[in-house]
Amino acid sequence: MKRHTISNKLYWKLSFTFLVILTLVGFAYVSITAYFSNKYFEEITQLLNSKVANHLIEEKFKDHSPFLEDGSVNKSLFGDIMHEMMAVNRGIEVYLLDNEGIILYSVVLDHSEPEAPKQHVDLGPVRQFIEHDGQQFILGDNPRNANDPKIFSAAHFQLPDHEGYIYIVLAGKQFDAVMSRLKGNYFLNLGSGTMVLALFFAMVVGLIAIWYLTANLRNVIDTAIRFKEGDTSARIENAEKTDLAALATTFNQMADTINDNMEKLKNHDRLRQELVSNVSHDLRTPLAIIHGYAETLLIKDKALSDKERIQYLNNINSSTEKLTVLVGQLFEYSKLEAKQIEPHKEPFLISDLAMDLYSKYQILAKERAIDLKIEMEGGLPLVFADIALVERVIQNLLDNALKFTPEEGTITLILSHTKNNVEVTVKDNGMGISEQDQTYIFERYRKAKGSSKENFGAGLGLAIVKKILDIHNSSIKVISKPNQGAAFQFALPVYGG
Numbered sequence: 001m002k003r004h005t006i007s008n009k010l011y012w013k014l015s016f017t018f019l020v021i022l023t024l025v026g027f028a029y030v031s032i033t034a035y036f037s038n039k040y041f042e043e044i045t046q047l048l049n050s051k052v053a054n055h056l057i058e059e060k061f062k063d064h065s066p067f068l069e070d071g072s073v074n075k076s077l078f079g080d081i082m083h084e085m086m087a088v089n090r091g092i093e094v095y096l097l098d099n100e101g102i103i104l105y106s107v108v109l110d111h112s113e114p115e116a117p118k119q120h121v122d123l124g125p126v127r128q129f130i131e132h133d134g135q136q137f138i139l140g141d142n143p144r145n146a147n148d149p150k151i152f153s154a155a156h157f158q159l160p161d162h163e164g165y166i167y168i169v170l171a172g173k174q175f176d177a178v179m180s181r182l183k184g185n186y187f188l189n190l191g192s193g194t195m196v197l198a199l200f201f202a203m204v205v206g207l208i209a210i211w212y213l214t215a216n217l218r219n220v221i222d223t224a225i226r227f228k229e230g231d232t233s234a235r236i237e238n239a240e241k242t243d244l245a246a247l248a249t250t251f252n253q254m255a256d257t258i259n260d261n262m263e264k265l266k267n268h269d270r271l272r273q274e275l276v277s278n279v280s281h282d283l284r285t286p287l288a289i290i291h292g293y294a295e296t297l298l299i300k301d302k303a304l305s306d307k308e309r310i311q312y313l314n315n316i317n318s319s320t321e322k323l324t325v326l327v328g329q330l331f332e333y334s335k336l337e338a339k340q341i342e343p344h345k346e347p348f349l350i351s352d353l354a355m356d357l358y359s360k361y362q363i364l365a366k367e368r369a370i371d372l373k374i375e376m377e378g379g380l381p382l383v384f385a386d387i388a389l390v391e392r393v394i395q396n397l398l399d400n401a402l403k404f405t406p407e408e409g410t411i412t413l414i415l416s417h418t419k420n421n422v423e424v425t426v427k428d429n430g431m432g433i434s435e436q437d438q439t440y441i442f443e444r445y446r447k448a449k450g451s452s453k454e455n456f457g458a459g460l461g462l463a464i465v466k467k468i469l470d471i472h473n474s475s476i477k478v479i480s481k482p483n484q485g486a487a488f489q490f491a492l493p494v495y496g497g
Contacts, residue, residue, distance in 0.1 A: 018206045043137040046151040050134025053155035053166040073105040082107040091175030097165040119143050126154045162470040217244045286319035329460040343386035347495040351380045362400050369407040374416040382495040383422050389468045396461040397426040397488050405430040421491040429485035442466040
């Protein structure tokens with residue numbers, strides 16, 4: 001129900017936006033239509049009346065002069081002309097201009113103040129109109145409103161004593177008054193008729209189009225809401241083929257990533273539970289031993305012989321050493337996993353490091369009746385790595401080999417090199433590792449199957465090895481079969497290689 005509400009809300013929001021746009025477009029259409037209709041009407045009117053000024057000169061100036069004998073304007077003649085022309089067209093205004101464009105007389109102007117400045121008509125458009133014989137649409141000055149140019153008709157006249165122009169405004173003040181009264185009705189008729197009808201059909205088509213075009217978007221929204229509500233398998237089908245391919249594929253990839261992260265969190269939680277179980281088990285034994293022997297020492301201190309007392313103390317010491325190793329491993333792995341350890345790389349001879357470790361582990365190997373060997377190629381080059389961390393890797397691998405190699409067994413530390421790398425291999429002839437176990441022995445808190453109670457630890461040794469090699473941009477591989485021993489091998493880059 002909720003996702004349908006969201007989809008409907010989006011649909012109506014788009015529809016409302018579309019309606020507003022259509023309304024604005026409709027008003028713009030009416031305004032533009034009215035403007036160009038007016039221009040079209042003016043152009044037709046000017047073309048039809050282009051010769052009016054010529055006819056006036058030919059008809060009226062043939063028998064009567066526009067000027068009296070004293071040189072003044074024949075106002076009576078112009079009064080008759082104006083009345084005759086206005087009887088035919090009330091929008092016409094006639095002006096008599098001199099050769100400079102100054103208005104000498106017009107019935108529509110007030111000439112009662114002789115001292116008033118003379119009005120002027122720009123002769124540029126007038127001459128252009130005459131030059132094109134009135135066949136070009138040209139607007140000229142409006143003597144009654146300088147900011148409102150008008151269509152006109154004009155003609156030049158030349159008399160014995162006078163020269164000038166007849167300038168006739170074809171849409172004068174009376175025309176504007178009628179036009180302003182009719183404009184509202186025109187807009188209303190055009191808007192209520194054409195625009196409303198067009199808007200209605202456009203809206204119907206638009207709503208259908210929006211519903212169709214937003215189908216894929218609604219599908220994405222519905223799928224996202226299903227995913228949010230717990231359906232983690234929700235995906236957009238045929239994402240690459242939808243109109244919103246980028247959005248759809250991104251959502252699917254995001255959903256896959258979230259699922260993967262959730263799975264990793266589940267695995268992490270499972271491993272954490274395993275850690276708690278392993279650590280609690282591994283801590284319980286040495287703590288019980290320490291507690292038991294310490295309690296015995298307190299209760300039977302005077303009854304114990306020196307030999308028994310030393311044995312109890314040795315057992316307590318051994319258990320504390322095991323606890324120290326376990327806590328140290330946990331601390332070391334947590335720092336590696338949190339990326340708090342950065343390798344301090346330097347060139348060094350790994351052959352020297354291998355010989356030192358071989359000497360140290362000879363004692364431990366002899367205690368367990370294990371034959372520890374070392375095989376090195378001659379002329380091993382310098383490697384570039386963190387010497388302390390590499391030492392830790394080899395130690396963990398030797399410790400691991402000692403745990404799973406039986407008495408009279410053999411462990412071999414092998415060093416060889418290629419052009420760019422030095423390879424280190426720790427090989428034993430112990431119980432081996434099954435192919436199934438090989439897939440997870442480098443995971444944290446894991447122990448190989450078959451490890452005995454004596455093999456104390458939380459299964460972090462090989463996990464630490466892998467983390468250290470990861471920060472060296474190296475990897476480790478295991479070669480093993482059940483009951484045929486195991487070989488762990490990693491490579492370090494040659495210095496300058």
